[in-house]
Amino acid sequence: MDGHHQLIGHVRRGPRPGPTVAALLLAVVPLAFLGVFFLLPLGGMLTRGFVPDGQLDLGAVGDVLGRSRTARVVGFTLGISTLATAVTLALGLPTAFALHRLAIPGADALRALVIMPFVMPAVVVGVLWRGLLASSGPLGWLGLDGSWVAILLAMVFFNVAVVVRTVGAAWDGLDPRTAEAAAALGAPPLHVLRTVLLPALRPAILSAASVVFLFCSTAFGVVLTLGGLRYATIETEIYFLTTSLLDLQGAAVLSVLQLVAVVALLWVTERARRAGRGVRRRGRRESRRLPLRRHHLPALAVLGAVIALILAPLLGGLARSLRRGGEWTLANYADLALAQPGVGVSGWQALGTSWRIAVDAALLSVVLGLLVSLAVTRRPRSRTGRSLLAGLDAAFMLPLGVSAVTIGFGFLITLDRPPLDLRSSPVLIPIAQAMVALPLVVRTIAPVLRHVDPRQGEAAATLGAGPLRRWVTVELPVLWRPLLAAVGFALAVSLGEFGATSFLIRPDDPTMPVLVYRLIGRPGAAEQGTAMAAAVVLAAVTVAVMALVERLRISSVGAF
């Protein structure tokens, strides 16, 4: 009896530090950042709203929610986001099919074109669409300027990339033989689509839809530039309440409402995704693309429409930037070198500021994102360990769902006194932007690590390799490309970040998106034209960065 107990004790002797412990060690620094630069500002913002005089005051909740304007804003946010998500899916799914399954000449270039809008700065996109739809613009006769249709178009423009990327990558990953088997059993193509392909793609479609809805319902720059005062979403309303009315209670209530809705949405989608059955994935081999047939015409027509939708504002904005006083001219671009009235810096100086901040933000977010990715991709054996890592993963997705405006304002009110008096510090903006980019960086790196076959590490272990050597052999070689891609991705996101930056930036040293927004709000034709030129330049820079990223062929960039 005694011996038996000793035997069991002996078997369990010396628990070695497992994957869970390693994950927690890796996550220490990112967690500290998340705590100080996300939860603390968020908490500060909420405290201001709910505990205004040192006492919990929830009276404001009913008050704010009862306002007719709040109901209108929430209704508009839900309505436009639902509609935009539906339209984006309707256009995105056929586009994903056309670009990932059909043998279309130049498909690589078209795929790159479709992905570009995703990283374009929201303010820039808004300004470009205005250039196209304004009464003086090429499509001015449609009378869409300042209407909700303009907001809808811009949202679809942005998010088609998410659907094409996410669903396209999943489609590439399917074993074509499953569909072939169904066809061989006598199923016509549409039946194969309904019974085999759509169920297999369901998780990807669901997560794309939820992310698109998320991006639409938290859209800020686009609504701010295209919606004017007539249309407001929760996000622009938070901005309006905070900056114009100083109604912090109202802003806090809306922030919490948004956060709760976003967390609920992410939770529901994750459950729906998990409910999907496993479908065969194929290996690394490229599957053959289908030759074009007559019945592919509808998909090709949708692809054409999507390309037109993407090119229209780009070309329209470009055309608008080349005109002043009814003539074709480069004057708007020449003016980028001039100090702008009321701002004090030139367009090129603002671009330099943007670039410097973006480089710092990208490096920071990639270092943090790498640590997080390494942590959440450890493979604990115990259920507790796995839930812990899932929780960790979810925690670092939170910045995706919280209004950047809330974060920006939270920074202002919590990090302005000792021990952390950073208000005038130049590190504040890169840190805020890094927090915004962090979820996207993790989403780029972690899938690549998850893809590594755990038996590779086991093989190395049985050959005598210790933990560090195993990591160097198995994971390090696959990391450098997603790392580079993540740097570019984070750089592009930071270059266009507006929500948080607009709170933190010094008025006399604006970033490019802030400059564009300020210029577009001014009445003069010269300022409007310069704003358009600045928007085109910033769009070109982010697109150039993403084009380099695209060459790395990391399919997880922009996929969810």
Added chain:
Amino acid sequence: MGGVPSRLAGARTSGSGKGLRCEDVSVTFGELRAVDHVDLAVAPGEVVAVLGPSGCGKSTLLRAVAGLEPLASGRVLWHGEDLAGTATHRRGFAMMFQDGQLFGHLSVARNVGYGARLRGLRGSALDAEVARLLDLVGLSGRGEDDPLTLSGGQQQRVALARSLGAGPRLILLDEPLSALDRELRERLAADLRSVLADSGTSAILVTHDHGEAEVIADRVVQMEAGRLASTAP
């Protein structure tokens, strides 16, 4: 405090056993008992085949021996020493996987020399060792190839050379030939037999193919539903 007497107890019960000894080994996945109180011994230089249908727990047993699965009960001993606290990479049990699990970004030579490098071999000594191993599996001169461009049979030869190159006390062969076609399987089985005999390494072979087990192993044990059924000579 409990550790010392139990270690003595362990030495008393199995001190005589040379080579590998599994005593009362069980592995569970939740409710499922994949390996169910198994006893198995492999003498130095002996090749033992564990034969059974898929899902009978034979691969799990192999992984437990390698230290890749935690034991729910029992012990794995080498020369009478309990390996419970010994990490996989310190056991000296090289595992050869069904699909090779070659490192795709390393050349054939780097794959084969992986274990030798870890033992500190460098320069011409390492080159000579790699050449010897490649020669052993009939792939001389293919060192600079990309392993993923090789045929399935060649990949498994590289995997075998890589396992031998770690200088293991015991080789664990997990269905090493089942991904190959029949003709190749028969030829490679004979090669495997002679390579293992020449190197004098102990081995456990896990397979569902009776003929393969007969050709390669000195002794065949049957496994069914997590238990070793009977021992045939």
